[in-house]
Amino acid sequence: MELIEQYFPEITPDQREKFAALQELYKDWNSKINVVSRKDVDELYLRHVLHSLGIAKVQQFLPGAKILDVGTGGGFPGIPLAILFPETNFRLVDSIGKKIKVVNEVSEGLGLQNVVTTNSRVEEIDGNFDFIVSRAVAAMPTFVHWVKGKIAKESKHELKNGILYLKGGDLTEELQDYPKATIYNLSDYFKEDFYETKKVVHLPLKYKK
Ligand SMILES: C[S@@+](CC[C@H](N)C(=O)[O-])C[C@H]1O[C@@H](n2cnc3c(N)ncnc32)[C@H](O)[C@@H]1O
Numbered sequence: 001m002e003l004i005e006q007y008f009p010e011i012t013p014d015q016r017e018k019f020a021a022l023q024e025l026y027k028d029w030n031s032k033i034n035v036v037s038r039k040d041v042d043e044l045y046l047r048h049v050l051h052s053l054g055i056a057k058v059q060q061f062l063p064g065a066k067i068l069d070v071g072t073g074g075g076f077p078g079i080p081l082a083i084l085f086p087e088t089n090f091r092l093v094d095s096i097g098k099k100i101k102v103v104n105e106v107s108e109g110l111g112l113q114n115v116v117t118t119n120s121r122v123e124e125i126d127g128n129f130d131f132i133v134s135r136a137v138a139a140m141p142t143f144v145h146w147v148k149g150k151i152a153k154e155s156k157h158e159l160k161n162g163i164l165y166l167k168g169g170d171l172t173e174e175l176q177d178y179p180k181a182t183i184y185n186l187s188d189y190f191k192e193d194f195y196e197t198k199k200v201v202h203l204p205l206k207y208k209k
Contacts, residue, residue, distance in 0.1 A: 003045045007190060008053065008084065018083045018110045022049060025109045026074070029102045035074035046194055052077030055133055055164050056084055057189040058200045062156055063087035068129040070122045070147065071095075071137030075103040077166060081133065082107075082115045089114055091129075095121045128152040128207070135166035140174050140181075144203070153207040160204035168197050180204055 004019050005011065011019070023044055030041050040047050055077055061067060065088045069078030072092040082090040092115060094100050100119040107115045118125060123146055132147045147163065155161045167174075175181045186198040 001045055003050050015083055021110055025106045029105055033098045033102050035099050035102045048076050049080045052080035053084060054186045054200055058184045059157060059159050059164060061085040061088040065130040068132045070132055070134045072103060073099050075106055077133050077135055079106060082112050086114055091116050093118045093122050093125055122146050130155045130157060130161055131164050133164045148205055149208055151205045151207050159202055162204040165201045167199050167201050178203055
């Protein structure tokens with residue numbers, strides 16, 4: 001929890017309380033429905049919460065903006081981002097019902113008003129989102145294919161509408177067909193070893209009718 005305060009010192013007491021509540025909520029729900037490995041629950045703030053918030057170091061979401069989290073699993077990166085941006089609307093989608101159940105329980109446990117969840121494949125979701133966020137779901141070509149029709153026409157954000165994807169390792173090959181992609185190294189923001197190779201990829205996508 002100290003990690004979150006260290007890198008996001010501007011959080012309010014309410015946000016602090018919500019971040020602090022995550023560990024118990026995930027411990028509790030994970031013992032009933034396993035969505036996060038045990039080691040990862042012990043290191044929840046380092047491996048999941050702060051990692052999710054890496055997206056916020058690249059782009060601050062505006063009030064009223066619409067964000068889709070594809071393949072959210074147990075709620076990452078969507079839940080930590082929804083705590084950090086309480087006036088931004090988040091839709092968290094996963095094709096596995098039991099994962100969405102955990103996300104619903106955690107979201108309700110925290111009293112988040114800006115999160116809705118959907119249990120379906122993302123291909124079946126309609127909408128126009130300012131950004132599509134994700135972590136560990138699919139390689140970029142597949143991912144782009146899934147989401148390219150779901151982008152809002154205009155956005156007031158600093159970065160262009162599109163994908164913000166948490167990825168690791170050498171992305172040269174995976175991104176060779178995406179010259180407009182920008183890679184942000186999370187090691188520039190977070191000094192823990194865990195972030196040495198972790199990145200946020202921003203890929204602008206055009207609105208398509
Ligand atoms: C490796 S997990 C990652 C979960 C979470 N994003 C995280 O980083 O902790 C991948 C998740 O994507 C979901 N998923 C895969 N393909 C999907 C699709 N087409 N639509 C919705 N969810 C999908 C899976 O059910 C799984 O929960």
